[in-house]
Amino acid sequence: MTATTPKETLAAPNFCEGIQYFGEAIPGFEKYGGTSAIGSGGSANPGDPAAAFQTLLAADALRYLTLQVTGSKASGHPGGFASQAEAYAALVMLGYKNIITEVGHHAPGFYSAMFLDRSLEDMGIYTVQQLRDRFREKHGLLGHLSGYIPGILAPAGPLGQGQHFAMSAALLHKDKLFPFTIGDGGLGEPYIISSIAHFHTAFPGVTNFLPVLVWNGYSQEHHSMVSLKTNEQMMAYWHGNGFEQVVLVDAKDFDDANQTGDYVDSTAFSFEQRLAFTKGVLIGMDEAARSALSGKLTVFIIKQLKGAGVHARGAKSHNLYPKDTLDAPHIVSALKERALPPEVWQLVRTNCERAGGGPAAKTVVTEFEYELPELGELPLEEYPVGGEPKVSTTAMGRLVGKVGQIDRNFLVTNADGNEASGIANINSALKIIHPTTDDLYNQAPKGQVYEPLSEDACAGLAAGLSLMGARTLWCSYESFAINGLPIWQTVTQAMAELRRRTPSTITLFTAGALEQGRNGWTHQRPEIEAYFASLMRNGNVFPLFPPDANSIQVCYDWALTTKNKGIVITASKSPLPIRTTFEQTSQALRDGAIVLHPSQSPRSSGDSKTVVFAVIGDMTLIPVFEAAALLEKEGIGARIVSVINPRRLYRPHDTAWDTCSEPDGDFVDDAKFAELFDGDALIGVTGGAAGMLEPIMLRSTSKRDTFAWRRGETTASAGELMAFNGLTAQALVKRGIELVG
Numbered sequence: 001m002t003a004t005t006p007k008e009t010l011a012a013p014n015f016c017e018g019i020q021y022f023g024e025a026i027p028g029f030e031k032y033g034g035t036s037a038i039g040s041g042g043s044a045n046p047g048d049p050a051a052a053f054q055t056l057l058a059a060d061a062l063r064y065l066t067l068q069v070t071g072s073k074a075s076g077h078p079g080g081f082a083s084q085a086e087a088y089a090a091l092v093m094l095g096y097k098n099i100i101t102e103v104g105h106h107a108p109g110f111y112s113a114m115f116l117d118r119s120l121e122d123m124g125i126y127t128v129q130q131l132r133d134r135f136r137e138k139h140g141l142l143g144h145l146s147g148y149i150p151g152i153l154a155p156a157g158p159l160g161q162g163q164h165f166a167m168s169a170a171l172l173h174k175d176k177l178f179p180f181t182i183g184d185g186g187l188g189e190p191y192i193i194s195s196i197a198h199f200h201t202a203f204p205g206v207t208n209f210l211p212v213l214v215w216n217g218y219s220q221e222h223h224s225m226v227s228l229k230t231n232e233q234m235m236a237y238w239h240g241n242g243f244e245q246v247v248l249v250d251a252k253d254f255d256d257a258n259q260t261g262d263y264v265d266s267t268a269f270s271f272e273q274r275l276a277f278t279k280g281v282l283i284g285m286d287e288a289a290r291s292a293l294s295g296k297l298t299v300f301i302i303k304q305l306k307g308a309g310v311h312a313r314g315a316k317s318h319n320l321y322p323k324d325t326l327d328a329p330h331i332v333s334a335l336k337e338r339a340l341p342p343e344v345w346q347l348v349r350t351n352c353e354r355a356g357g358g359p360a361a362k363t364v365v366t367e368f369e370y371e372l373p374e375l376g377e378l379p380l381e382e383y384p385v386g387g388e389p390k391v392s393t394t395a396m397g398r399l400v401g402k403v404g405q406i407d408r409n410f411l412v413t414n415a416d417g418n419e420a421s422g423i424a425n426i427n428s429a430l431k432i433i434h435p436t437t438d439d440l441y442n443q444a445p446k447g448q449v450y451e452p453l454s455e456d457a458c459a460g461l462a463a464g465l466s467l468m469g470a471r472t473l474w475c476s477y478e479s480f481a482i483n484g485l486p487i488w489q490t491v492t493q494a495m496a497e498l499r500r501r502t503p504s505t506i507t508l509f510t511a512g513a514l515e516q517g518r519n520g521w522t523h524q525r526p527e528i529e530a531y532f533a534s535l536m537r538n539g540n541v542f543p544l545f546p547p548d549a550n551s552i553q554v555c556y557d558w559a560l561t562t563k564n565k566g567i568v569i570t571a572s573k574s575p576l577p578i579r580t581t582f583e584q585t586s587q588a589l590r591d592g593a594i595v596l597h598p599s600q601s602p603r604s605s606g607d608s609k610t611v612v613f614a615v616i617g618d619m620t621l622i623p624v625f626e627a628a629a630l631l632e633k634e635g636i637g638a639r640i641v642s643v644i645n646p647r648r649l650y651r652p653h654d655t656a657w658d659t660c661s662e663p664d665g666d667f668v669d670d671a672k673f674a675e676l677f678d679g680d681a682l683i684g685v686t687g688g689a690a691g692m693l694e695p696i697m698l699r700s701t702s703k704r705d706t707f708a709w710r711r712g713e714t715t716a717s718a719g720e721l722m723a724f725n726g727l728t729a730q731a732l733v734k735r736g737i738e739l740v741g
Contacts, residue, residue, distance in 0.1 A: 185219025370469025
């Protein structure tokens, strides 16, 4: 195909401003391109010859834009998306726009698609030039997919996450198809197939998500780990993992250019064979989509060489480097090869805009708030301060059960089992989702407690459902939650920039290190709190540390009212003293902390000193109260402050709160901070990472020190483990006396 410059073509539509090269007329356009193949129903007939012809044009338009957009910044990833352009184009022509990806590197292709269907007009992008200008720029089209972009359903960065978003959406919208692209480089990640397998066992009737495997033989920098599989082996792999229907379209079967190797580039075929391949993809995708929507677990596989139709092939096509500018001969050559005439651009835009009933930004499920039932006033039960010790997690579990009974889409996820965390009452109220009904173990096929063994699968479905608009709770042992945090962080970051309100993603982390003496260091990993301490600076992440069974109920009740945030509740599963009233925790959620024990110095002279203890956690209060009593015997006052919501204790400029969707800019002022923490000495105490105390240590001007977790060990009791980490009353007293002189 030859190409001309824009100056030689006068009839280009306005949106084409910025396209560098236009092609000459395409054979067959008059016959198959004169009228849009997509009618008023929003989809094309896959058996219509015009549909295949126009799908091919759409694929080439996507390739051209993907390369020109990335070339405009000599940065980004064109190769992976290019190898499946026919598959994406087929989905659109068939009217499916709720498309998700597991591959963040497909971002420029997705942006090109959102441009073609006019979704990006919602962010002021009307022309190709504007598309180029705002690619990989602030407040523009970031390098990997994000919920900030109109029409994009879910973020995409780390591999192995996209299926969670697709399954979440499918669970909430059973009448719609949610295709998601997977790279064969990412197929090496174990999470994808294992998470689908557990989901399908738990929800066998929910098959309206469609993996689209982009089998192109390469990952980022080398051959993919599955590149040597035969077609039969690849199909057997998917069948062996429970997929009833496997639809594979191999470009090699259509090759008339005598290309070597198992992976070939369809853009090198004759036009007739290109059309035949595209028709095969269109018909195969239609078959796969209908299969998935009819109750069969289905996968569609497109096998085509990575980089098909762009500037390079194989892993070399993955990424552009500073040398890969729009003036570079190899980029110019590739663009000219894919160049299309103005009338084709107009037809492709018309098809993309009509498909699925309109632009993705106006039609996909994530452009609308998901309707939720009102919870009303939850039955909180306030226990008397100083009364019988209670298990915090159990108190919260009763409320969780009530939420699930009101909201039937509410889901609880837990890898280690709720009973082990003192929340068996959740299982009793909501039932574990399981194909085997067993009342003894609270199992039922229609339950609301999702229990795969993978923390990634737990966090993925819970966080994914929250992103899609539903209420969820992810429960985990504190020690093991780190395995699920990557996707939880992805979702909270996406929530910070969403253009719609969605329920916060809420977690409950139990079985803290101090309760795990006999289990040893494998179960003693509170360093995870450093992760959340860092995330607090995002502005929409709120770690909460309720000190007792009253406090945790108020914390959870508050979390349920929040939007677009990540709420992390950490609590023990041991019976502990009741130290707060409901009102005190409500105040602490506003002020960050509450005074549990005011300074009580037995000396009346003006030279009496006060040590302030800023305490994070519940069990850590035990040695601190003992230390306060010992200090007071020495004539030194001691004030104990329970830090429940440390995010409130930062200064406003410490966090990015004002850049967040649904911003929360409430921070305690200096006067309130002084009221809480001013003294002659300040000692921060936590059974977790010292980083969680940062907001306090940043603002305090007192002589100060921290007592925090150091490392795990096998011990007989929580007290012995605290002693191993230096968290004893005697050590606190000694340091307090040293600090006050």
